[in-house]
Amino acid sequence: MIYLFSETGQAALRSFVDRSTLFAFDLDGTLAPIVADPARIEIPKETKEKLIDLNRMATVAIISGRSRTDARNHLGFTPRFLIGNHGAEGLPGREKQEEEFRGQCIKWQKQLERFLPLASESGILIENKGMTLSVHYRRTSNQEAAVMNILEVIGQLKPFPKRIPGKCVENLLPAEAPRKGEALLQIMRHTGCPKALFVGDDATDEDVFRLDHDSILGIRVGCEGSSLAAYCLKDQKEMSDLLGRMVSLKNLYPGGIPFEPYGPP
Numbered sequence: 001m002i003y004l005f006s007e008t009g010q011a012a013l014r015s016f017v018d019r020s021t022l023f024a025f026d027l028d029g030t031l032a033p034i035v036a037d038p039a040r041i042e043i044p045k046e047t048k049e050k051l052i053d054l055n056r057m058a059t060v061a062i063i064s065g066r067s068r069t070d071a072r073n074h075l076g077f078t079p080r081f082l083i084g085n086h087g088a089e090g091l092p093g094r095e096k097q098e099e100e101f102r103g104q105c106i107k108w109q110k111q112l113e114r115f116l117p118l119a120s121e122s123g124i125l126i127e128n129k130g131m132t133l134s135v136h137y138r139r140t141s142n143q144e145a146a147v148m149n150i151l152e153v154i155g156q157l158k159p160f161p162k163r164i165p166g167k168c169v170e171n172l173l174p175a176e177a178p179r180k181g182e183a184l185l186q187i188m189r190h191t192g193c194p195k196a197l198f199v200g201d202d203a204t205d206e207d208v209f210r211l212d213h214d215s216i217l218g219i220r221v222g223c224e225g226s227s228l229a230a231y232c233l234k235d236q237k238e239m240s241d242l243l244g245r246m247v248s249l250k251n252l253y254p255g256g257i258p259f260e261p262y263g264p265p
């Protein structure tokens with residue numbers, strides 16, 4: 001990965017961004033720093049202000065692993081696109097499928113509660129987000145043992161889920177659920193934006209980073225470890241600076257786009 005604030009990275013950003021660019025962001029670990037309690041995330045004030053500015057002048061999409069309602073409560077503004085559940089919630093024309101996903105998650109939740117009866121006492125948090133489910137182990141006293149236990153239980157779930165590990169979390173998705181990459185491509189088709197810039201930090205974001213690099217500029221928060229993203233930021237604190245640069249680049253293209261939020265409230 002190339003550091004985005006290097007000369008090469010800045011040149012790439014300048015030549016990529018124009019009036020037709022869609023700006024898409026992940027939430028946890030990208031717009032908001034990671035904290036121990038998922039309910040207590042906060043988008044830093046400066047980051048939020050710049051994001052709101054960008055949202056006024058460009059097409060902005062938030063593609064989060066959280067449910068749309070939960071993500072909306074933390075965002076405090078209305079982006080044109082808000083996709084939840086790692087891509088499984090909020091895509092145009094997928095309403096019937098979403099109901100099936102809900103049914104699967106209810107079944108998984110019941111099974112997980114049966115197989116992990118002492119979950120909350122041991123610090124495991126089962127988060128049913130409607131269309132996907134997350135099993136958190138950040139607050140367990142022995143994370144290694146906890147994840148082994150969780151994986152064993154996931155192996156017994158029916159129907160068998162698509163499992164994507166994240167930051168101290170195992171995410172369970174219905175096998176047929178659209179993921180972040182498919183969600184981004186569908187929004188691009190819907191808006192007619194031929195190019196998208198996407199910033200994310202976690203394993204579920206790799207689903208976007210693996211897409212065609214000519215039309216999608218992938219930026220990973222964190223330069224360590226492996227990723228399919230072409231560019232990276234050193235850490236989440238650099239997000240505010242990046243948004244500031246995006247806003248000033250968009251200022252080069254006055255006129256913007258008419259703003260109309262997509263989807264149900």
Ligand SMILES: O=P(O)(O)OC[C@H]1O[C@H](O[C@H]2O[C@H](CO)[C@@H](O)[C@H](O)[C@H]2O)[C@H](O)[C@@H](O)[C@@H]1O
Pocket residue numbers: 026027028029030033034035036037038039041063064065066086127129134136138166167168169171202204
């Ligand atoms: O795709 P995202 O918007 O980044 O959502 C990914 C998951 O984020 C949340 O969990 C993560 O952040 C928590 C708060 O910082 C942290 O406590 C947890 O350990 C992380 O895994 C959220 O709770 C999940 O539902 C999302 O899937």
